[in-house]
Amino acid sequence: MTEWGLERIERIFIDSRVRDSELAKRVCEIFDTTKIEWVLSEPLAELQGDLSVRDFEASKQMLFITEFKGAFFKRCPGARPGLTCCNYFVLNLGSQCNMNCSYCYLQSFINSPVMKLYANIDRALDELKQIGRDLHDLPLRVGTGETTDSLSLDPVTLFSRRLIEFFKDYPKWRLEFKTKSSQVDQFVNVDHVGNVIVSFSVNPNAVIEHEEHGTASLRARLDAAQKCRAKKFEVAFHIDPMIWHPEWRESYRELVRDICERFNPEDVNVISVGALRFQPQQRHMMRERFAAQSWVTGAELFTSRDGKLRYDETLRQEMLKFVVDEFRQDSHDWRVFLCMETPEVWLETMQGMPKSLGNLEQMFDHGVTRKVTAECR
Ligand code: SF4
Numbered sequence: 001m002t003e004w005g006l007e008r009i010e011r012i013f014i015d016s017r018v019r020d021s022e023l024a025k026r027v028c029e030i031f032d033t034t035k036i037e038w039v040l041s042e043p044l045a046e047l048q049g050d051l052s053v054r055d056f057e058a059s060k061q062m063l064f065i066t067e068f069k070g071a072f073f074k075r076c077p078g079a080r081p082g083l084t085c086c087n088y089f090v091l092n093l094g095s096q097c098n099m100n101c102s103y104c105y106l107q108s109f110i111n112s113p114v115m116k117l118y119a120n121i122d123r124a125l126d127e128l129k130q131i132g133r134d135l136h137d138l139p140l141r142v143g144t145g146e147t148t149d150s151l152s153l154d155p156v157t158l159f160s161r162r163l164i165e166f167f168k169d170y171p172k173w174r175l176e177f178k179t180k181s182s183q184v185d186q187f188v189n190v191d192h193v194g195n196v197i198v199s200f201s202v203n204p205n206a207v208i209e210h211e212e213h214g215t216a217s218l219r220a221r222l223d224a225a226q227k228c229r230a231k232k233f234e235v236a237f238h239i240d241p242m243i244w245h246p247e248w249r250e251s252y253r254e255l256v257r258d259i260c261e262r263f264n265p266e267d268v269n270v271i272s273v274g275a276l277r278f279q280p281q282q283r284h285m286m287r288e289r290f291a292a293q294s295w296v297t298g299a300e301l302f303t304s305r306d307g308k309l310r311y312d313e314t315l316r317q318e319m320l321k322f323v324v325d326e327f328r329q330d331s332h333d334w335r336v337f338l339c340m341e342t343p344e345v346w347l348e349t350m351q352g353m354p355k356s357l358g359n360l361e362q363m364f365d366h367g368v369t370r371k372v373t374a375e376c377r
Pocket of ligand 1: 096100103
């Protein structure tokens, strides 16, 4: 399977109000004019709401360049009572994704029939500036990969370049891109001050082939990570979501080996590990879209404390511990943590909670979270 490119975008709507934005101009340069339509309001508005399977599929091939009117900067949705979380904040510069993972949480979230990219990034940066007035010196982590992939459409938006430039003035903050693509060439030559983390969600090739349609191969993602590392960007990996399949041990052992062969622990900022989880309301859509060829749709799953469907706790612990132990066999210096897990699973898998695991203390300093949350209200 190859990574899906821009040729899959079939229709592009541009909101006439943003016609002078850098993004609109770039889109007009890159795409064939026959694909572009100028609009004065939300296109296909009659389809808004609960999308049918067909409309959801179609939304991945239709782009709407517009402005975002709400708050760009938000707390990570994982920050909830009952879950152990890591002081993460999100900046949403678009919604929907041009790739197509069977478990994608956007299936329970997207209610627009078009993929959106926001042209008013200047206002997003103003919001960050506002926050920076009081919190310039706090170790804030800001990610852009919540409602869309951070980099798969970045060759069009070039948002990465604007953000890296902006974060040069905030050396204590960390900017985190999160991707399943290999699209890094557009920013690797931009000067930075060492506070940009390019994080790659990775899975064994077998899982990529089965479940992560249109994403980059594992090899392409690791190649991209090495390019970033060569330019002194921090690199992180998310082995998330781990997906059970008959050969899961062999697959994940090989994945850990690939990472350990190409990188040293000091090259990698963190490695987060998480097991499959998703909202029950997206199961119907997942079954309709992927049932025959998916390891996810037929899995036996249980509702956990946060309402999401997950493997039972024993299997989760076994899978997560397997990966953690594989890294530890290589070196105890790998900074591995669990993403969106309960304290019980943390204790069983890691033999400790994050604040007692020396190298992760700052990430889990909830004092930072409280200060920023108060600032964002
Ligand atoms: S890459 Fe991420 S956002 Fe895109 S479809 Fe896959 S899970 Fe969803």
